[in-house]
Amino acid sequence: MIKLDDAYDEQNIFAKILRGDMPNITLYEDDKTLAFMDIMPQAVGHCLVIPKEPAVTFLDLSEDSAAAVMATAKKVAAAVVKAVDAPGFMMAQLNSSAAGQTVPHYHMHILPRHDGLDLEFHARKPEDMAVLNETADKIRAYL
Numbered sequence: 001m002i003k004l005d006d007a008y009d010e011q012n013i014f015a016k017i018l019r020g021d022m023p024n025i026t027l028y029e030d031d032k033t034l035a036f037m038d039i040m041p042q043a044v045g046h047c048l049v050i051p052k053e054p055a056v057t058f059l060d061l062s063e064d065s066a067a068a069v070m071a072t073a074k075k076v077a078a079a080v081v082k083a084v085d086a087p088g089f090m091m092a093q094l095n096s097s098a099a100g101q102t103v104p105h106y107h108m109h110i111l112p113r114h115d116g117l118d119l120e121f122h123a124r125k126p127e128d129m130a131v132l133n134e135t136a137d138k139i140r141a142y143l
């Protein structure tokens, strides 16, 4: 359970990705943020933007990191919608288990949307790595 007042857990999966202890399919990186493919995508092109700052929820994030996440989300979302030819997209982020957060490091979801196409279930089905890499290549081409 992730609660709003939880201390940051250095062993969470995104902290491991930031330390280089876990692989990820990186789309974009700068000094304050990292964007990578979601391995259980709810739509083709679903990716995540995280701050390098250790923060569990939006309330823990510094204004500087929040601004950096938004700047990266804007860059990456523009590339994603072109790469998967999406007429729309959602940005979402969940704060605490009560809101459905499963990884206790702040992250913004970028979810391409197409008319009449429902999202897959949240964090349910791992996608084939070759498929994720193929989509990532298409996204990177627009970054």
Ligand code: AMP
Pocket (backbone or CB within 6 Å): 013, 022, 024, 037, 038, 039, 040, 041, 093, 094, 100, 101, 102, 103, 104, 122, 123, 124
């Ligand atoms: P949330 O439930 O909002 O905390 O979202 C966590 C997201 O991280 C889910 O969409 C998961 O599919 C995704 N996820 C979990 N582990 C990994 C991982 N190792 N690499 C990339 N995405 C992950």
